[in-house]
Amino acid sequence: MIYEFKLPDIGEGLHEAEIIRWLIREGDVVKADQPIAEIQTDKAMVEMTTPVAGKVVALAGPEGATVKVGEPLIVVETEAAVAAEAAPTDNSAQEPAPVLHKEAPRPARKRAIAAPSVRKRARELGVPIDDVEGTGEGGRVTLADLERYVREREAAAAVAEAARSEGNEAAVLPAGSAATGRQANAAAWTSIANVEAAFQEEERIPLRGLRKKIAEKMVKSVYTAPHVTGMDEVDVTKLVEIRKHLAGELAKEQIKLTYLPFMIKAVTRALKQYPMFNASLDEKTNEIVLKRRFHIGIATATKAGLVVPVIRDADQKSIRELAIEIAELSEKAHRQALRLDELQGSTFTITSTGAGGGWFATPIINYPEVAILGAHAIKRRPVVVGDEIVIRDMMGMSLTFDHRVIDGEPAGRFMRTVAYYLENPEVLLLDVR
Template identity: 40%
Template sequence: MEFIFPDVGEGISEGKLVRWLVKEGDAIKADQEVAEVETDKAVVEIPAPVAGIVGKLIHQEGDIVEVGKTLMTIEQEVVSKPAAPAAAASPETSTGPPAQQAQSVPTQTSSSSSAASSSAPPAQVPVVASRHSDDILAVPRVRILARKQGIDLGAVQGTGVFGNIRLADLQGQAGSPALNAAGQPVAAASPAVAHVAVAPGERPLSGAPSSAQPLAASHPEVLASPSTRRLARELKVDIGMVKGTGEHGMVTKTDIRDAAKGGIASAVQPTVQATASADMSARSISAPVRSPSSADLYIPMSATRAAIARKMTESSHAAALVTHMDEADVTDLVALREKEKERLAQQGIKLTYLPFFVKAVVVALQQHPYFNAMLDEPNQRIVLHKQYHVGIAVDTEEGLIVPVVRNADRLSILEVAAAIQDLSGRARTHKLRLDEMQGSTFSISSIGSVGGTHFTPLTNYPEVSILGIGSIRDRPAVRDGAVVVRKMVPLSLTYDHRVLDGAQAARFMNTIVELMQDPGLLLMELT
């Protein structure tokens, strides 16, 4: 059997094969890890779906493998069972080796038996109920061909691993021509139903004839991931009416959210002329500002950098972001840390300023709960989180990674310090699990160790706020009428103006400043 590279996490479309954990000929158990794959979020171990013998390792270490592609083959022991006398096949009608016959779904017989059974009632042909699109396993190439040929993938019985629909499975379906070994149609077929001609990658319009599907339809011909389809259902968006902006016209989550915000009409191209205009506009925006030069250096974006780009674009487009700035006098905090850091270092704990900020943020979130929230825009409501999961932005060689300190309200400052030390260390060595980078309700981004003052951090959407921390520096300050040198830290709070207003941001920041300027008060708040 073919082991298809599975979807290892939301939004993951491909991964880099870091290391094989098995070799050809090895006996493996079900759920045994067979490979390490690096995604744009972490290095994950891929388990085998079944027990068997490793057949062929399709890819080399270092290869980029797309989700839905064959990762390796697994040979399983097939226990032969005597066929029932009535179902026994004659030598003339038997085709292919026994193993192949056992895996195939018979859809047609030889010409001699076909003639004898041409008058057989349709009930003798297995009928496959149309499934929900989330249950359909098919790679983009299969979905594209099915869409072109007007085939409902929900009614196709897949013969691949886990029921994956292959190109060969499309043969014999309505509107589908015969395919050659390369999966290309060898003869044109008459369409099964009349349909409205649309431009490549377009969806039928709302005024289309009966070939257009109703709002509740799952639209298996549309290229979209299961999580995107689930989001469309949650936001009550007809995914069949959304123009996909992804590769090969794939519908993305951003497309769904845009459709939910402005109505389906905003995401549908009403005419070919409008489509061309939109495409020209998109090209003009993304076009290089200057012609390429032989002196230019072109560097492909890493998976991590591409994920950061998508996430930051989503945040800046989906929310109305404003940044409130202030500073805090942390002279007493610096003295406290200097006093304790050597003692804690002997216990293996690296005490930085970040754990103090995490605890101050938790107290501020408890006092100002709308900062620990998300906006459920389709239902016009604000969701206030009861958990305090703080994301910590970590600078790595590949880009920014945001592991999550979960239930930070239940941890002491030293426990937060230990958690940050562990998570940041594993983030830099690609050892984080996917679940350790998901589910944050508020985030902190610190550039203090690098240098800088105020900046405008972008929220980790759908969070509504993020705290940016600059470098602690000696600055002149007025105390009791005298100018003195104090340890000052610049703070930047970015928030979603759709949920929060400026006065709320000022109050939240005042709480942070008050706690950071008086470590004793912070410790009292935690008791």
């Protein structure tokens, strides 16, 4: 029996997904619930599994292809059919299997050992990683192996092209002429040198997977919502001292405490005072939708790109609880193991340029939200306090908002409210449960 496994709707508003990596090939026999492919949706990378067992007879397309919801991802000849095929038959006519993207049978070859980042780079270069000889520990394929493979492949192509060109010129020279051989060799080595130079001077990386989805979402945000960014600096001297003390206590429980839990508590308090910032705009009905729950998105940089895991009901959690959840989500984000529900439903987002980042930035709104807060580097700076110049710990802060929903004056008040709680973090400790 032929079974078509169609791409299901696995997320809110999902219409299509990109095939990042096939984990199977045509002709493979798979078990039920076996992983078959990694796909990239608008939200995250997802590992798909087959609901049935049997022989894979067709794939939806090559890596990088896009499959729409409801279209076949793979075609499987189920186990019953495979068993029937193996048994003696009466040579009666059989219904042919549908073909999506039929490839010529390929000989079995060993699967390369390589890190996910190396596999990703191989896909970007169009290199079949199983063909690359690994020089790393245990035969592991490295980035250097990929570059060597590409250089050798291009050099071989250059030699072949030079040989074809010289073959045409040889028609007007005596057979076996030494000049012919010298010219062919010179042309080949010149071509190889040109290939080496081109490989080092320019590199093209396909815009695929998570990077492509990020680009699409950022463009939609900027071209849909009129962005305005306000900037300020915050005296976080008290916060630095309190965090340092509490971090020592939580370290005994192997809990890492960053400044982010304090930022979340300050933001959720401000959002309750200014509910227009915890909202979205329904463009179809021309209604501003105020959200009654506070789900805070945390922009997280990973090797694959920026993801935004969500802390739900953040206002109901203590500093300690937030620290634990942030660490768990961050670890899963870097392993690309976040579930779809952990990436959906945020009502407001916090982003950061990190300790080594700049003093200010202009964050892009995590559409369809209406505002995003950027927290920037904390630096020791001279400031005026009263009539004296003193050294304080100062942090840059940026707020980008959708000017269709929010005006500059309330944006300024919202920022000062967040700043108040960060400048007086002892007030936030009243939320401890």
